[in-house]
Structures are given as C-alpha cells and as structure tokens.
Amino acid sequence: MNLLAIESSCDECSAAVLEDGDLKSVVISSQLIHSEYGGVVPELASRAHMELIVPVVEESLKKASISKDAIESVAVTYGPGLAGSLIVGISFAKAFASSMGIPVVGVNHMEGHLYSAFLEEEKPEFPFVALVVSGGHSMLIHVRAPFTHELLGQTRDDAAGEAFDKVAKLLGLGYPGGPVIDKLAKEGDPKAFKFPRAFMDGDSFEFSFSGIKTSVLYLLRELNYDPEKPDEKLVRDICASFQAAVIDVLVAKTTNAARKFGVRSIVVAGGVAANRGLRTALQASAETAGARVFFPRPLYCTDNAAMIGIAAHFKYLKTGLVTDLTLKPTPNLALSF
C-alpha cells in the first residue's frame, strides 16, 4: 500500500511516501527563522507550515516517482505539539484524503519516534525497551509487541533536549542547543564540574533534568560569566560536564530497564538520540546487559514524516485500514497504552 505521511507538530514541515512500510522518499523543511528568537515561535511556525506544506508534499511525491493518484492512504501527526502547527498538517491531510476518497489516520508524534528505528535496514526485535528523548519529552517505554507498549517512566520537569537548549541559551550558544553542546563537549573535560544526577537510586525510571540546568546557572553566576565574552575552554568544559551528567542518567536507567525486562533490543529515538556521546556510552553499557542498541540515523531522530509513516504502518497491522475524518489537533495528546 502506498502511504503519504505528514508531520507538522513543531518547526519541521515534512512529508514522506512509504510502500508497504518501505520508505520511498522523505522531505524535511526545517524552519530556520526560529533560531533568531532562541526557541520556536508558534505563530511563525504555523504560518511557515502553511507556505511549506504543498511544496513539501509535491517534492516527496516527485522524489518517490509516484503520482498523487497512486496514494492509497494518508497518515498525519495529530499531537502532541503546537495547535497552530498541527492544524495545518491535519487540514491538508483530511482535504487530500477526502478529495482522493482514501483513508486518513492520525498518528501520535511520540509513537512516530518510538517506531523510527524500523526505518533502518537492521530492525530491532520485539519486545524492546525504548528511550525517547526529544525537546518535549523524555520517556522510557517497554514495547512488548507492535502497538502494545507500557510507559516505565518519564521526566518530572524539563525534557532532556529542553535541558540542552536551556544550557546552550545560558552559555549564549544559540538554538537548538543539542548539536552545538554535543560538538563542544567532545573537546572539553567531562570531570571539570560535578552536576547533579537525579533519581539514580533504586530502580526508578523517572527523570528530572531541571536541577542540572539550575546548577549550570549558579555556576555561571558564581563565575560572572558573560556570554558576550565567552572563555572558550570554560564553555567546552561546562558542555562536557553537563552532557556527561545527562548521559549518565539516560544510560543507567535505560540499561537497568533492559536488564529488568530481559530484552535483547534497545531503541533510542528523538532529537537527543543524535548525540554522539550518548550513542557511544549506551552501546558500551547495553552490552553488559546482553542487549543491542538501535539508533535511527540522525535524520530520522529529529522530527520527520518518515517515522509517522512507519508508525502508521504498524498501527494498520494491528487495527486494519481505518479512517478518521473527525481527527483534530490534540496538543497534549498522551501516549496510549
């Protein structure tokens, strides 16, 4: 079945074409305008989606060498995300599906991240443990079978990616913070500063990252840090020490979960899964639990429509071809279990 997938929940406008779960094309247009403001501006994001959605979909069809008449179903993110951004993708998907007389299915954005590793040639095996770490979420999930999953724990405050973005902002490094901290951390000393690691005792799968961010803030105040005149060595050391604290927590909890449930596969997804340090540390730690780690390539880790398409494919395997023309944006959509 030829499926058109659409993702517009935040600042990425993306479309993808899949045939029976095989990715034929994906187009991602990132809205660069937000970097000037140090974060996503919802009003600008929805306006940009309106301009981008038609050319992005056309480009995805062209890249897949498929005509729109050959599309048999449409999948679209309906939450969680920004209401104004979600509505653009959903309106387009519903209009496209009803004009073509084909089904439209809503996909939870987090389920997209959860199944993104299946876009790769080498696929994880069920059951697996998934760590989904993005700008909005940090979750550990036990996936027993396709679309049968259980939330083990999530963040009580900031998401992991949010902590990267906030620390980068404190250091004057711009937005998004993850990629730049990742790069600078490689050249810094991870032991230069000791930042807190929360909920590390027992087998809690809850996360908390706001304490690390606050510690960085206090340190910078103490040092009278001026982002206009940064001390490069200090910045590299703070990045390395901050990143080490976040990674220690993510790696320990994910490995504990893999051990507890005896799974052989671990999936890491969401924007923070692109982090080089996390990849290396988790690979080494997972081996001690007899598990293999599956990281989607960075392009599939950050927001994209290919992951929405593969999640829809798994959903269809469970529910059959369903359609929902009453689909509406659901900004606080929770993961269903």
Ligand code: KG4
């Ligand atoms: O999944 P995503 O594209 O969007 C959300 O759904 O939030 O994730 C974006 C987040 C941002 O917070 C960004 O700073 C973070 O992922 N990120 C990274 C890296 N690349 C992106 N964090 C750490 N290291 C990276 N290399």
Ligand code: ZN
């Ligand atoms: Zn995301």
